[in-house]
Amino acid sequence: MNEQYSNRSFWEGRSVLITGGAGFIGSNLARRLVNLGSEVTIVDSLISKYGGNLYNLDGYESRLKINLCDIRDTSSMEALLYDKSVLFNLAGQTSHLDSMTDPYTDLEINCIAQLTLLESCRKVNPLVRIIFASTRQIYGKPEFLPVSELHKSSPVDINGIHKLSAELYHSIYSKFHDLSTCTLRLTNTIGPRMRIKDDRQTFLGIWIRRLLEDEPIQVWGGTQIRDFNDVDDVLDALMLAAMSENLDAQPYNLGSKEVVNLTDLANQLIRIHGSGKLNLIEYPKTRMKIDIGDFYSSYDRFQDATSWQPKTSLYSTLKRTLDYYKSNLPAYI
Amino acid sequence: MNEQYSNRSFWEGRSVLITGGAGFIGSNLARRLVNLGSEVTIVDSLISKYGGNLYNLDGYESRLKINLCDIRDTSSMEALLYDKSVLFNLAGQTSHLDSMTDPYTDLEINCIAQLTLLESCRKVNPLVRIIFASTRQIYGKPEFLPVSELHKSSPVDINGIHKLSAELYHSIYSKFHDLSTCTLRLTNTIGPRMRIKDDRQTFLGIWIRRLLEDEPIQVWGGTQIRDFNDVDDVLDALMLAAMSENLDAQPYNLGSKEVVNLTDLANQLIRIHGSGKLNLIEYPKTRMKIDIGDFYSSYDRFQDATSWQPKTSLYSTLKRTLDYYKSNLPAYI
Numbered sequence: 306m307n308e309q310y311s312n313r314s315f316w317e318g319r320s321v322l323i324t325g326g327a328g329f330i331g332s333n334l335a336r337r338l339v340n341l342g343s344e345v346t347i348v349d350s351l352i353s354k355y356g357g358n359l360y361n362l363d364g365y366e367s368r369l370k371i372n373l374c375d376i377r378d379t380s381s382m383e384a385l386l387y388d389k390s391v392l393f394n395l396a397g398q399t400s401h402l403d404s405m406t407d408p409y410t411d412l413e414i415n416c417i418a419q420l421t422l423l424e425s426c427r428k429v430n431p432l433v434r435i436i437f438a439s440t441r442q443i444y445g446k447p448e449f450l451p452v453s454e455l456h457k458s459s460p461v462d463i464n465g466i467h468k469l470s471a472e473l474y475h476s477i478y479s480k481f482h483d484l485s486t487c488t489l490r491l492t493n494t495i496g497p498r499m500r501i502k503d504d505r506q507t508f509l510g511i512w513i514r515r516l517l518e519d520e521p522i523q524v525w526g527g528t529q530i531r532d533f534n535d536v537d538d539v540l541d542a543l544m545l546a547a548m549s550e551n552l553d554a555q556p557y558n559l560g561s562k563e564v565v566n567l568t569d570l571a572n573q574l575i576r577i578h579g580s581g582k583l584n585l586i587e588y589p590k591t592r593m594k595i596d597i598g599d600f601y602s603s604y605d606r607f608q609d610a611t612s613w614q615p616k617t618s619l620y621s622t623l624k625r626t627l628d629y630y631k632s633n634l635p636a637y638i
Numbered sequence: 639m640n641e642q643y644s645n646r647s648f649w650e651g652r653s654v655l656i657t658g659g660a661g662f663i664g665s666n667l668a669r670r671l672v673n674l675g676s677e678v679t680i681v682d683s684l685i686s687k688y689g690g691n692l693y694n695l696d697g698y699e700s701r702l703k704i705n706l707c708d709i710r711d712t713s714s715m716e717a718l719l720y721d722k723s724v725l726f727n728l729a730g731q732t733s734h735l736d737s738m739t740d741p742y743t744d745l746e747i748n749c750i751a752q753l754t755l756l757e758s759c760r761k762v763n764p765l766v767r768i769i770f771a772s773t774r775q776i777y778g779k780p781e782f783l784p785v786s787e788l789h790k791s792s793p794v795d796i797n798g799i800h801k802l803s804a805e806l807y808h809s810i811y812s813k814f815h816d817l818s819t820c821t822l823r824l825t826n827t828i829g830p831r832m833r834i835k836d837d838r839q840t841f842l843g844i845w846i847r848r849l850l851e852d853e854p855i856q857v858w859g860g861t862q863i864r865d866f867n868d869v870d871d872v873l874d875a876l877m878l879a880a881m882s883e884n885l886d887a888q889p890y891n892l893g894s895k896e897v898v899n900l901t902d903l904a905n906q907l908i909r910i911h912g913s914g915k916l917n918l919i920e921y922p923k924t925r926m927k928i929d930i931g932d933f934y935s936s937y938d939r940f941q942d943a944t945s946w947q948p949k950t951s952l953y954s955t956l957k958r959t960l961d962y963y964k965s966n967l968p969a970y971i
Contacts, residue, residue, distance in 0.1 A: 405814060408753055408757070409753070412749075412750065412753060416745075416749070416803070417745065417750075420741055420742070420745060424741070455790075457788075457790050457791070458790070458791055460806060460810075461810070461813075462810065462814070463807075463810060466803050466806040466807065466810070467803075469802075469803075469806075470749070470799050470800075470802075470803050473793060473798075473799040473802075474796075474799065477793075477794070477795065477796060477799070480794075480927055481738060481795075481927050594813055594814050
């Protein structure tokens with residue numbers, strides 16, 4: 306665990322609510338905070354298409370409160386919120402394609418429930434520190450690289466529109482209603498406990514599953530450049546954001562020191578695993594319309610404000626992620 | 639009426655649906671289209687805080703169909719939509735302050751209902767040409783002037799967030815689902831039939847009311863620069879957008895050749911009226927948080943695409959607007 310960011314004196318005894326807490330990032334965060342002595346409550350509705358998985362909290366069940374509840378359930382959320390010191394708002398529908406075929410569910414979870422949550426904070430706990438996990442998705446197709454926060458927001462799918470609305474809600478509730486919010490725009494986050502059943506959370510998930518099941522990795526296109534953050538580096542960022550009350554309400558990018566194209570990434574994964582193969586396939590037409598080409602982001606602004614920087618190499622991330630799923634595969638497929 | 643844009647051969651016999659059709663812009667558009675021989679159906683729910691006013695359609699009641707219905711009423715909207723050739727999507731909640739005190743209503747009307755409307759088009763009438771009236775509000779506080787479409791979208795209130803979402807829905811439904819949409823970002827539109835009861839639609843409305851009721855005009859701040867379009871010029875733009883299938887799905891700005899600060903505008907209004915006075919008052923704190931400073935926009939991109947330009951001077955607009963309310967005041971207060 307990274308001591309610089311962990312700051313036990315801040316987190317010990319602190320009451321923390323994590324929405325999406327059984328999901329990939331939420332569960333990793335919950336585990337780390339519990340180890341630092343925080344009183345952690347996680348909220349998750351375990352919707353089968355999303356990232357929530359109680360196995361992610363394996364071994365921690367008695368050390369935190371697991372509250373199954375949909376963030377659209379306003380009354381329950383208010384009762385859970387009122388006495389918390391920090392809210393990590395991580396719940397969300399993450400599939401871009403699902404948002405195009407079922408825009409209403411994405412609307413409810415990623416947009417309406419976010420407004421409701423902020424109204425609830427305003428009503429029952431206006432002093433809670435709120436950290437919202439947004440996504441590079443809101444930028445759409447980059448006009449320049451690396452993408453900084455000066456880049457226009459031009460989402461190319463319904464999911465991106467709603468994440469953008471949620472960001473803007475957080476920012477306006479900070480400025481207008483004096484809530485204490487900070488938004489981080491995450492790029493591709495990977496690591497243990499991510500969803501690997503399919504590509505709903507990240508394409509890397511299904512790659513790892515296929516590799517471990519001796520199936521070829523299917524790489525769409527292959528030349529697209531991406532950046533990746535290890536989930537542990539993202540936890541550092543989320544915790545720093547919570548501790549830094551002086552941050553802007555305007556969103557901050559995370560990002561990586563390394564970039565890689567998808568073919569090279571697949572080959573690196575195969576090398577680490579020691580076997581496997583990849584099938585390069587043409588980009589399907591339905592996906593082409595929401596493709597964004599190359600993407601990587603600049604995290605300079607967040608680094609300037611907090612000294613955060615990603616510490617884990619892509620190689621290490623891929624290695625420890627693969628190792629995790631080699632030992633825990635049945636719980637994730 | 640402007641013959642260049644009116645193009646009777648295009649509009650004669652054409653079936654047109656106008657949401658917000660009893661409102662300011664909608665009713666002016668309905669009247670013009672009826673005069674060109676279109677088969678016009680207007681949809682309005684006459685919500686008392688909004689711009690709908692049946693008096694706006696005075697004299698035209700037998701020449702068009704007035705269908706009272708909320709655009710949130712999906713089933714009725716589908717039945718109204720299925721056989722139309724053009725949809726002018728003008729319905730909306732326009733008050734910035736109301737959106738801050740009651741964000742849910744703004745969400746329902748300006749965001750959710752817009753998604754529903756597009757889904758309905760997709761389902762029952764995927765070939766309908768859809769013209770959406772958005773607003774300069776989505777830009778927020780300008781970083782440069784005049785504001786072109788290259789400017790970032792950074793809305794400063796809930797209304798702006800939802801109008802931005804609605805724009806993005808229109809753009810994505812065009813790209814991904816092949817609907818035929820065009821969005822215009824209107825700046826301050828003024829003219830006969832605007833709401834003057836209060837400042838919910840435009841501050842100029844309440845100024846005119848106060849002038850005609852021999853009350854002083856209250857000018858908040860006074861140095862802020864704005865641009866104004868006469869509603870007739872906006873009708874030209876909307877109709878051109880409907881006729882030009884080759885336009886981008888990315889929003890186009892409207893704008894003016896003239897800019898004016900609010901104190902000068904109030905004084906000009908008083909001169910035209912022949913009497914009146916203004917009270918300069920300090921910007922209230924609640925409004926300061928959503929103030930955007932100076933704003934005026936560039937309409938070069940829309941002009942390049944369609945040859946549209948505003949033709950009415952600010953003086954003429956103010957004169958004919960004042961004249962209209964002098965003769966029709968009781969219907970608007």
